[in-house]
Amino acid sequence: MRTCVILNPVAGALKNADPIRERLERLKFERFCVTEQPGDAEKFASEACNFDLLISAGGDGTLNEVVNGIAHGGCNAALGVLPLGTGNDFARTLGVPNGLEAAIEQIIAGQIREIDLVRVTSDQVRYFVNVSSGGFSGVVDEKLTPEMKRTWGPLAYLRSAAAAFSELRGYATRVALDDAEAHELDLYNVVIANGRYVAGGIPIAPEADITDGLLDIVLIPERGPADLAILAAQILIGKHLSSDAIVFQRARKISITSRPGMWFNVDGELIGNEPA
Incomplete structure (x- = not known):
């Protein structure tokens, strides 16, 4: 071989x-x-x-x-x-x-x-196998530097989230699943998962299957600080999918546009803020 x-x-x-x-x-x-x-x-x-x-x-x-x-x-x-x-x-x-x-x-x-491969079509075409996310998580990735990773190790993701928290804001977002009619939501974050984990082991999509041909989609609407704190704790232990604080769906395809444009990453690498 x-x-x-x-x-x-x-x-x-x-x-x-x-x-x-x-x-x-x-x-x-x-x-x-x-x-x-x-x-x-x-x-x-x-x-x-x-x-x-x-x-x-x-x-x-x-x-x-x-x-x-x-x-x-x-x-x-x-x-x-x-x-x-x-x-x-x-x-x-x-x-x-x-x-x-x-x-x-x-x-x-x-x-x-065999595993699923996910294609993202925006101002460029990129592929990913794990997770793509936009909104607040895109801001977190923008703050995450190689120096921070070397210094903090897995804790670097929490460090960059703390640095980005002051920039938390909502996005007027249109989301369409599998070519169905789009829904408009005010979101903090969009997570599109093929794999199960992000940020050094956080189970953002604990039931995701990399062979089922489906994306596990976690939408986080605008919430107050107390609700977000509870949700963050649930996400850390993978108990958030049944929470009223999120919208969870599965689909083969998702289309997203937002105002302002969300910064999206694929597998932790920033790719831009165009509709996708």
């Missing part, structure tokens, strides 16, 4: 590529690519479309780039995941072990399954 490994050498607590490369030799890779700047992982993946297995060694951002390289390149390679980042949220949904050696063993075992 022709294998290409794509490593982000500064993902999570990593400092350089050499020690990790030595540990990855067991994968018997033919090509080993090390990213130096944003966009490299996507480029490396698109250039390796004739390989049988592409392995993303990094965090959710690295994985998203590899997924987009595969999707835009029309690649039929299998995708392997080595969770080396700060959040590693999609790896949690997949059941990938936290330890590197155990994760390598899982890839060597060679069990392959």
Whole structure:
């Protein structure tokens, strides 16, 4: 099996590529690519479309780039995941072990399954496998810097949320599911989930199934501070889907426009604030 490994050498607590490369030799890779700047992982993946297995060694951002390289390149390679980042949220949904050696063993075992891939069409076309969100969470991602991730680790997501809270605002939003008639809502946040976790393990879509062909959609309408505090506590333990403070739906397709435009991310990476 022709294998290409794509490593982000500064993902999570990593400092350089050499020690990790030595540990990855067991994968018997033919090509080993090390990213130096944003966009490299996507480029490396698109250039390796004739390989049988592409392995993303990094965090959710690295994985998203590899997924987009595969999707835009029309690649039929299998995708392997080595969770080396700060959040590693999609790896949690997949059941990938936290330890590197155990994760390598899982890839060597060679069990392959099909999963859903989600396409976002806005001012550009992007793909994701985990979660896309807009509104307040987009502002949070705008505040989240690489330095914050390195300093705070998984707590960086809470740190950036605290920094963004003063900018919490509502969005007049039109939401249409599966080409049905659009509904207008005043929302703080929109979450479109394929995977189950965000922000280092928060179960935002605890019942999501990455093989069912459906998106788990969580809409958070404008609420008072007390209601939001209760909702935040419910979300942290994955008990919010039945709450009156949210709107929860499943659909194959969702269309969103808002005033002002929501900043959206895919798998934690900002993509813009155009209708999607």
